[in-house]
Amino acid sequence: MRVLSGIQPTGRFHWGNYFGAIKQYIDLQENEQAFYFIADLHALTTIRDGKRLHQNTMEAAIDLLALGLDPQKATLFRQSDVPEITDLTWILMTITQLSLLEKCHAYKDKKEKGIAADAGLFTYPVLMAADILLYDSDLVPVGQDQIQHVEVTRDLAQRFNSLFGETLILPESRVLDTSAKVPGIDGEKMSKSYKNVIEIFEDPKKQRKKVMSIKTDSATLEDPKNPDTCAVYALYKLFANDEQQAELAQRYRAGGMGYGEAKQAVHDAALEYFGPARERREQLAADTSTLNDILAEGAHKAREKGKQVLDRVQAACGLGSKH
Numbered sequence: 133m134r135v136l137s138g139i140q141p142t143g144r145f146h147w148g149n150y151f152g153a154i155k156q157y158i159d160l161q162e163n164e165q166a167f168y169f170i171a172d173l174h175a176l177t178t179i180r181d182g183k184r185l186h187q188n189t190m191e192a193a194i195d196l197l198a199l200g201l202d203p204q205k206a207t208l209f210r211q212s213d214v215p216e217i218t219d220l221t222w223i224l225m226t227i228t229q230l231s232l233l234e235k236c237h238a239y240k241d242k243k244e245k246g247i248a249a250d251a252g253l254f255t256y257p258v259l260m261a262a263d264i265l266l267y268d269s270d271l272v273p274v275g276q277d278q279i280q281h282v283e284v285t286r287d288l289a290q291r292f293n294s295l296f297g298e299t300l301i302l303p304e305s306r307v308l309d310t311s312a313k314v315p316g317i318d319g320e321k322m323s324k325s326y327k328n329v330i331e332i333f334e335d336p337k338k339q340r341k342k343v344m345s346i347k348t349d350s351a352t353l354e355d356p357k358n359p360d361t362c363a364v365y366a367l368y369k370l371f372a373n374d375e376q377q378a379e380l381a382q383r384y385r386a387g388g389m390g391y392g393e394a395k396q397a398v399h400d401a402a403l404e405y406f407g408p409a410r411e412r413r414e415q416l417a418a419d420t421s422t423l424n425d426i427l428a429e430g431a432h433k434a435r436e437k438g439k440q441v442l443d444r445v446q447a448a449c450g451l452g453s454k455h
């Protein structure tokens with residue numbers, strides 16, 4: 133089975149990216165054919181600074197490797213190193229109903245928050261569909277916010293197949309119930325564009341400050357607290373084992389424990405959890421030539437597969453010379 137997923141280099145990765153997506157990437161590389169890419173073409177809709185985009189892309193690759201992505205097991209590549217992707221995007225664009233894109237919540241949400249929408253942001257789900265379909269992907273590990281885009285991918289593949297004959301494979305999304313929507317410091321979905329993120333590799337002091345600022349209700353120290361509605365508890369659950377989770381939940385319900393103490397527990401647990409990755413990251417950052425080799429090798433493998441599928445698609449719809 134082929135697993136594929138992409139992640140945007142729009143800033144440093146945060147806990148939502150890790151528990152929603154990256155952790156799944158690492159688990160799935162063990163037994164599946166995994167393709168993971170850094171979505172620099174997608175990031176171009178928000179970053180208009182060439183140096184910064186390049187730098188972010190390299191940092192993203194280092195972060196993924198430090199977090200456990202193994203280039204011997206998974207193929208890691210940069211989206212823009214596979215130019216076939218934009219050929220397939222155009223082909224899919226010609227069969228995409230505008231009404232389908234208007235319904236996509238990533239675009240709708242950003243527009244509602246006053247984030248300027250251009251054609252790139254509006255057509256992002258078509259590029260994402262091409263990302264998935266170009267490699268005959270079966271499974272796409274994502275956070276909850278991306279399920280709709282995988283549905284759009286299925287719709288487009290189905291439409292293409294019904295117009296031109298069976299050509300494209302319909303993918304399934306894979307979402308983990310426990311981390312489908314990681315909350316940010318304001319309790320909303322953790323998201324770079326909502327500026328509520330806690331970055332994985334942030335300086336520990338700065339990270340602590342952010343953790344201590346997580347929004348809670350106004351219950352006093354003595355009051356019993358509800359773990360099920362509390363962002364601090366939701367974040368603690370990501371790092372803790374079952375026993376630790378049950379213990380904190382019990383202390384919440386009993387009262388007598390302040391949110392400050394719970395936040396400190398989140399901070400300590402996160403430092404411990406990502407400690408080994410922080411160390412690996414320092415070593416990887418010092419060796420850019422190995423990093424470039426990994427990305428070049430990944431692009432080569434991804435392109436080989438991408439070319440095969442694009443040939444099939446072009447032949448089906450009458451483009452190019454292969455009929």
Ligand code: AQP
Nearest residue numbers: 139140148149152153274275312313314322323324325
């Ligand atoms: N809060 C989250 N909870 C669970 N999963 C999440 N993901 C992102 N935020 C959460 C998952 O991370 C993967 C990579 O996402 P992306 O590169 O598309 O970035 P994003 O979704 O755009 O992340 P942001 O921070 O929300 O960025 P902006 O603000 O630029 O949109 C995806 O699988 C996503 O589901």
